Amino acid sequence: MPDAETQRKLIEILRILSESNGEVGARKIAEELNRRGYNLGERATRYHLRMLDERGFTKKHGYLGRVITPLGEEELKHALVTDRLGFISTRIEDYEFRTTFDPSANTGDAVVNICYINKADCDKALEVLKQVVEAGYAISPRLKVVDEGQEILENDVPEGQVAIATFCSITIDGVLLKRGIPVSLKYGGIIRVRDNKAERFTDIIDYRGTSINPMNVFVSRKMTSVLKVLETGSGNALANVREIPINAREKALGIIEELRGAEVYGIFSACESVRPLLGVPVEPGTCGIASYSGINPFAALAEMGIKTRIIPLAAVMNSKELKRLD
Amino acid sequence: MPDAETQRKLIEILRILSESNGEVGARKIAEELNRRGYNLGERATRYHLRMLDERGFTKKHGYLGRVITPLGEEELKHALVTDRLGFISTRIEDYEFRTTFDPSANTGDAVVNICYINKADCDKALEVLKQVVEAGYAISPRLKVVDEGQEILENDVPEGQVAIATFCSITIDGVLLKRGIPVSLKYGGIIRVRDNKAERFTDIIDYRGTSINPMNVFVSRKMTSVLKVLETGSGNALANVREIPINAREKALGIIEELRGAEVYGIFSACESVRPLLGVPVEPGTCGIASYSGINPFAALAEMGIKTRIIPLAAVMNSKELKRLD
Known part of the structure; x- marks a missing residue:
C-alpha cells in the first residue's frame, strides 16, 4: 500500500487521464500535476505511471503515451473528492510531520x-x-x-x-x-x-x-x-x-x-x-x-x-x- | 437596531472608508460594494451613509465625500471578520428566509x-x-x-x-x-x-x-x-x-x-x-x-x-x- 500522499498523486494522474481524450505523455501529465499543485517531475511521474500500469489502472498506448483502463476508471469512481477536500489540511499535517527543522x-x-x-x-x-x-x-x-x-x-x-x-x-x-x-x-x-x-x-x-x-x-x-x-x-x-x-x-x-x-x-x-x-x-x-x-x-x-x-x-x-x- | 444584512453593509462601508486615503463619494462606495458582492445602488448607499452619519461613524467631507471618524474606526475594530466568515452561509440563510417563491x-x-x-x-x-x-x-x-x-x-x-x-x-x-x-x-x-x-x-x-x-x-x-x-x-x-x-x-x-x-x-x-x-x-x-x-x-x-x-x-x-x- 502506498502512503497517503502517493495515493493522492496516483488518483490525480488517473483523473488527468480520465479527463483527457486519448493518450497523454509523462511530460504533459507532470505539467498538469504541477498546475494542480503537485510538485512532481517528469521522472517521478514516470515512476508513478509504472505503479499504475502494474495495477492494471493504466496502460501504454502509442509512443510513451498512457491511457486509463476500465479498471482505472472504476478505481477513480471510488476515490472521494474528500481525499482532496481534506487535501489542504491533510497535506498540511503531512508536511508538519516531515519537517525536521x-x-x-x-x-x-x-x-x-x-x-x-x-x-x-x-x-x-x-x-x-x-x-x-x-x-x-x-x-x-x-x-x-x-x-x-x-x-x-x-x-x-x-x-x-x-x-x-x-x-x-x-x-x-x-x-x-x-x-x-x-x-x-x-x-x-x-x-x-x-x-x-x-x-x-x-x-x-x-x-x-x-x-x-x-x-x-x-x-x-x-x-x-x-x-x-x-x-x-x-x-x-x-x-x-x-x-x-x-x-x-x-x-x-x-x-x-x-x-x-x-x-x-x-x-x-x-x-x-x-x-x-x-x-x-x-x-x-x-x-x-x-x-x-x-x-x-x-x-x-x-x-x-x-x-x-x-x-x-x-x-x-x-x-x-x-x-x-x- | 438594523437587521443583520444592513449591519453587514454598514460595516463594509466603514471598511471601504477606512481602507481609502481621504474622502470617498457615494458612487465610488457603491461600486466598491458591488465589487465585494453587495448589490447596493448609489441611492441606497447614500441612505446607508446617512445612517452612519447619524451615529457619528462617518462625516461629510468636501463636496459629497465621506470620511470615517475615530468613533467609526473604533466600531470597525469590534466588528468581526466572523461577520463575514459566516457571511456566505449566513447570507444564504437570509435569502432562504426571504424567498416566497x-x-x-x-x-x-x-x-x-x-x-x-x-x-x-x-x-x-x-x-x-x-x-x-x-x-x-x-x-x-x-x-x-x-x-x-x-x-x-x-x-x-x-x-x-x-x-x-x-x-x-x-x-x-x-x-x-x-x-x-x-x-x-x-x-x-x-x-x-x-x-x-x-x-x-x-x-x-x-x-x-x-x-x-x-x-x-x-x-x-x-x-x-x-x-x-x-x-x-x-x-x-x-x-x-x-x-x-x-x-x-x-x-x-x-x-x-x-x-x-x-x-x-x-x-x-x-x-x-x-x-x-x-x-x-x-x-x-x-x-x-x-x-x-x-x-x-x-x-x-x-x-x-x-x-x-x-x-x-x-x-x-x-x-x-x-x-x-x-
Missing part, C-alpha cells in the same frame, strides 16, 4: 513554497522579493533561487524559467509539533496592514473546508496589495492563524524566540490572550499564533504583472539551501 | 444571481446564455435582461452595460424551508460532466468556512469549462450540494416535481441514498440534493473572454420578471 541548531528540513517565473523577469523580481522579505512580510528572508536546467527537488527547472523557494509558514507548525505542542492550522486569510502593523483579517478561508489552497484563491482573485504595503506601509497581505492549547503558551513563546534566532520571524501575533484574534475566532482553551505567509513575496510579483506559477506547500528542503540574498 | 402557483419572489456585461457583447452573450440554460446547466431557463439606464432592483444599470438575472439555486433551499424541511446548503463545487451526465465532484468549498463565495472562486480561477460541456457533452460545471433529513425525502421529491413544473429543474441528484454523493460526504441521517448553479451561464461568458461582473446571491426578485428567451 531545528531552530536552535538552524539545521534540518523546512517546508518551502515554490514559484516559477520567466528568466527574463528574474532581475526585477529578485529586487522586489528582497524588499518584501527584508521588510518582514514573509516567514524568513532566506530564499533559494534555481536557474533553468538545474534541479529543484524532483524537478528540472524548465528552459527559460527560474524557480524560487521561500520558507513556508507550515515550518513553524512542524517545529511546534516536533517539540510536542499540538498545533492546528485553522485559517488562511487576508490581513489588513496599516502603518506597517497587522490590523485585522478582512477575509479568511478554513483550511479544513477547501480543496483549493486559500493562498492561491487570494492571489488569483488579486486580493493582495503587498507592493502598496511596501510603498505606503498600508495594504493587504497574506497570513494564517493556528491554535495551540493555552497551557503550551510559555513553551511556544520560547520556541518562537528560537525561530527568530534562526531568521524565521514572520509571526506577528504570538499567543496573545485576546479573543477574537484580529477579527478571527479562536477556540476556548487555546491561543492563536498568526504569521505572514511565505507566498507574500510571490504575490508581490503577480501584482507587478510578472507571470508566476505559485505552488504553496511544495516540498520539504534542507534549510541550509535557503540563504539571505546579498 | 411558490412552485405550485409559479409566483412569489425567487433568489437571483446578477451579471453585468458590456452592451457591445450582449448579442453573442445572449446566444450562449440561451444554449447553457436550454441544455439544463442552470437552475432554470428563465432569465431577465435589463438594459443600460433601466433599473434592476435598487441599481440603475450603468451606461454601456446590460444586466442579466438568473434563478439562483438558493431558491430551491428557500422553497424546501418554507415547506417545513430543514435544509442545509453544504458545498459549492466543480462537477465533472461526462456525456451530459454529472459524474463526480472534483473540487468543493464548504460554505460555512469561507468569506468568499465559492462560485466566484471557481470562476476567477478559470476552473469551469461550460462551453466544452455544450460542445462535447463533457467538461466542468458549477454545482452545489445540500442536505435534508432522510425522513423528509418523500416530501422533498414532491416539491422537486413541483419545481420542475415551474421550470426550475437544475437538480441532477435528488435524495438518492448513496453515500458519498458523487464523491461528496453526506452526514448520516440525511440525504443530499445536488443542483447545477445559476452561475453556469455567466461562467460560459467568462470562458469566451467576455468581461463579466458576477454577483451570486444578489437579491430576491418577483419570479414573474424572469422569462424564457425566445
Whole structure:
C-alpha cells in the first residue's frame, strides 16, 4: 500500500487521464500535476505511471503515451473528492510531520513554497522579493533561487524559467509539533496592514473546508496589495492563524524566540490572550499564533504583472539551501 | 437596531472608508460594494451613509465625500471578520428566509444571481446564455435582461452595460424551508460532466468556512469549462450540494416535481441514498440534493473572454420578471 500522499498523486494522474481524450505523455501529465499543485517531475511521474500500469489502472498506448483502463476508471469512481477536500489540511499535517527543522541548531528540513517565473523577469523580481522579505512580510528572508536546467527537488527547472523557494509558514507548525505542542492550522486569510502593523483579517478561508489552497484563491482573485504595503506601509497581505492549547503558551513563546534566532520571524501575533484574534475566532482553551505567509513575496510579483506559477506547500528542503540574498 | 444584512453593509462601508486615503463619494462606495458582492445602488448607499452619519461613524467631507471618524474606526475594530466568515452561509440563510417563491402557483419572489456585461457583447452573450440554460446547466431557463439606464432592483444599470438575472439555486433551499424541511446548503463545487451526465465532484468549498463565495472562486480561477460541456457533452460545471433529513425525502421529491413544473429543474441528484454523493460526504441521517448553479451561464461568458461582473446571491426578485428567451 502506498502512503497517503502517493495515493493522492496516483488518483490525480488517473483523473488527468480520465479527463483527457486519448493518450497523454509523462511530460504533459507532470505539467498538469504541477498546475494542480503537485510538485512532481517528469521522472517521478514516470515512476508513478509504472505503479499504475502494474495495477492494471493504466496502460501504454502509442509512443510513451498512457491511457486509463476500465479498471482505472472504476478505481477513480471510488476515490472521494474528500481525499482532496481534506487535501489542504491533510497535506498540511503531512508536511508538519516531515519537517525536521531545528531552530536552535538552524539545521534540518523546512517546508518551502515554490514559484516559477520567466528568466527574463528574474532581475526585477529578485529586487522586489528582497524588499518584501527584508521588510518582514514573509516567514524568513532566506530564499533559494534555481536557474533553468538545474534541479529543484524532483524537478528540472524548465528552459527559460527560474524557480524560487521561500520558507513556508507550515515550518513553524512542524517545529511546534516536533517539540510536542499540538498545533492546528485553522485559517488562511487576508490581513489588513496599516502603518506597517497587522490590523485585522478582512477575509479568511478554513483550511479544513477547501480543496483549493486559500493562498492561491487570494492571489488569483488579486486580493493582495503587498507592493502598496511596501510603498505606503498600508495594504493587504497574506497570513494564517493556528491554535495551540493555552497551557503550551510559555513553551511556544520560547520556541518562537528560537525561530527568530534562526531568521524565521514572520509571526506577528504570538499567543496573545485576546479573543477574537484580529477579527478571527479562536477556540476556548487555546491561543492563536498568526504569521505572514511565505507566498507574500510571490504575490508581490503577480501584482507587478510578472507571470508566476505559485505552488504553496511544495516540498520539504534542507534549510541550509535557503540563504539571505546579498 | 438594523437587521443583520444592513449591519453587514454598514460595516463594509466603514471598511471601504477606512481602507481609502481621504474622502470617498457615494458612487465610488457603491461600486466598491458591488465589487465585494453587495448589490447596493448609489441611492441606497447614500441612505446607508446617512445612517452612519447619524451615529457619528462617518462625516461629510468636501463636496459629497465621506470620511470615517475615530468613533467609526473604533466600531470597525469590534466588528468581526466572523461577520463575514459566516457571511456566505449566513447570507444564504437570509435569502432562504426571504424567498416566497411558490412552485405550485409559479409566483412569489425567487433568489437571483446578477451579471453585468458590456452592451457591445450582449448579442453573442445572449446566444450562449440561451444554449447553457436550454441544455439544463442552470437552475432554470428563465432569465431577465435589463438594459443600460433601466433599473434592476435598487441599481440603475450603468451606461454601456446590460444586466442579466438568473434563478439562483438558493431558491430551491428557500422553497424546501418554507415547506417545513430543514435544509442545509453544504458545498459549492466543480462537477465533472461526462456525456451530459454529472459524474463526480472534483473540487468543493464548504460554505460555512469561507468569506468568499465559492462560485466566484471557481470562476476567477478559470476552473469551469461550460462551453466544452455544450460542445462535447463533457467538461466542468458549477454545482452545489445540500442536505435534508432522510425522513423528509418523500416530501422533498414532491416539491422537486413541483419545481420542475415551474421550470426550475437544475437538480441532477435528488435524495438518492448513496453515500458519498458523487464523491461528496453526506452526514448520516440525511440525504443530499445536488443542483447545477445559476452561475453556469455567466461562467460560459467568462470562458469566451467576455468581461463579466458576477454577483451570486444578489437579491430576491418577483419570479414573474424572469422569462424564457425566445
